[in-house]
Amino acid sequence: MLKKIELNGKKYPVELCKGKSGKYTNYSDHTGITTTVGQSTINSPTKACTNDMEDDITIEGIMLMIRNFANERQWYRYHTPRNIALAILGELGELAELFQWLGDGERWIVDEFSEAALDEVGQEIADVAIYLIRLCDVCRI
Numbered sequence: 001m002l003k004k005i006e007l008n009g010k011k012y013p014v015e016l017c018k019g020k021s022g023k024y025t026n027y028s029d030h031t032g033i034t035t036t037v038g039q040s041t042i043n044s045p046t047k048a049c050t051n052d053m054e055d056d057i058t059i060e061g062i063m064l065m066i067r068n069f070a071n072e073r074q075w076y077r078y079h080t081p082r083n084i085a086l087a088i089l090g091e092l093g094e095l096a097e098l099f100q101w102l103g104d105g106e107r108w109i110v111d112e113f114s115e116a117a118l119d120e121v122g123q124e125i126a127d128v129a130i131y132l133i134r135l136c137d138v139c140r141i
């Protein structure tokens with residue numbers, strides 16, 4: 001999730017998207033990130049997860065990172081509970097799409113997934129989690 005939060009920051013440069021609700025592809029010329037290029041978090045220096053107590057990552061801490069991300073971009077007006085609930089469904093759809101039509105009879109074996117495929121799955125799960133945490137925040141849950 002931390003890697004995806006970091007990537008989101010690169011996809012949506014504050015100076016370009018402040019107060020605007022457009023998709024990250026509007027900024028591709030500036031960021032170099034398109035629907036197919038620059039999406040991987042495999043070589044990101046940010047840790048995917050950590051058991052290191054010194055890092056002290058909590059759900060509250062992640063909630064604050066997500067809140068800062070939205071506030072910096074002045075997105076609070078777009079982050080209504082309804083919009084976020086719809087965004088969760090959209091990201092859940094993207095997650096489901098990665099497993100769709102793999103074959104009902106086949107066992108899904110994680111070890112057989114490439115690193116790139118697992119990165120994609122991880123990012124979609126992170127998107128769902130990020131929006132879910134954001135929904136809790138805006139609803140003060």
Ligand SMILES: Nc1ccn([C@H]2C[C@H](O)[C@@H](COP(=O)(O)OP(=O)(O)OP(=O)(O)O)O2)c(=O)n1
Binds near residue numbers: 008021
């Ligand atoms: N108005 C927005 C737009 C994005 N995000 C954050 C939350 C998600 O973690 C991520 C979603 O970004 P995109 O909608 O650009 O979608 P993806 O990253 O999934 O890209 P793609 O749709 O190409 O798979 O960015 C957000 O909080 N609020």
